[in-house]
Amino acid sequence: QVQLQESGPGLVKPSETLSLTCSVSGYSIRSGNYWAWIRQPPGKRLEWIGSMYHSGATYYNPSLKSRVTISVDTSKNQFSLKVNSVTAADTAVYYCASRAVTTANYFDPWGQGILVTVSS
């Protein structure tokens, strides 16, 4: 079964770039599926950041599109998230998740999540 694990720095300075990686096990990224990032700021609701198909097609939340990049590294069976010009509002638990090609746009499974704090 697919398992996902986020990794990356837990602290990022304002105006810098947040970079996270999701390692996928139990499934080859190049076989298909959509790969997504979702975040939850403290005390707020979950927010879909964006999704990427293994072939490279990307879909982003319109409110974040200008600052976000999702990419896939099939050689490492990983996908990544970059958020540019971060502020305190980007402090959140970041989750990676998957969506099967044959299903609609809901997510299963999810990673455990990683807390990223934006602070100087």
Next chain:
Amino acid sequence: EIVMTQSPATLSVSPGESATLSCRASQSVSSNLAWYQQRPGQAPRLLIYGASSRATGIPARFSGSGSGTEFTLTISSLQSEDFAVYFCQQYNSWPTFGQGTKLEIK
């Protein structure tokens, strides 16, 4: 953006009883609605998709209903492991989530 509103924010129920959680969409999402469970320290788990279809391995005591703008998640015969946070997600448009309902032991 489709705004999802869940109620109540917290629900206190005794083990063995049933719980009914609500989710409302700001505009119709047809049956494009999913429910997730999140236990403390764990990854969110998909429970229901298509408003009423149980995901693989989800017990029959979890059931979903509704369409359009009004949706319900019902959990019957509550067990200790069911006390968690539940949130809904619409996928009729780009995905948006409800703010969650915390189901706690009474």
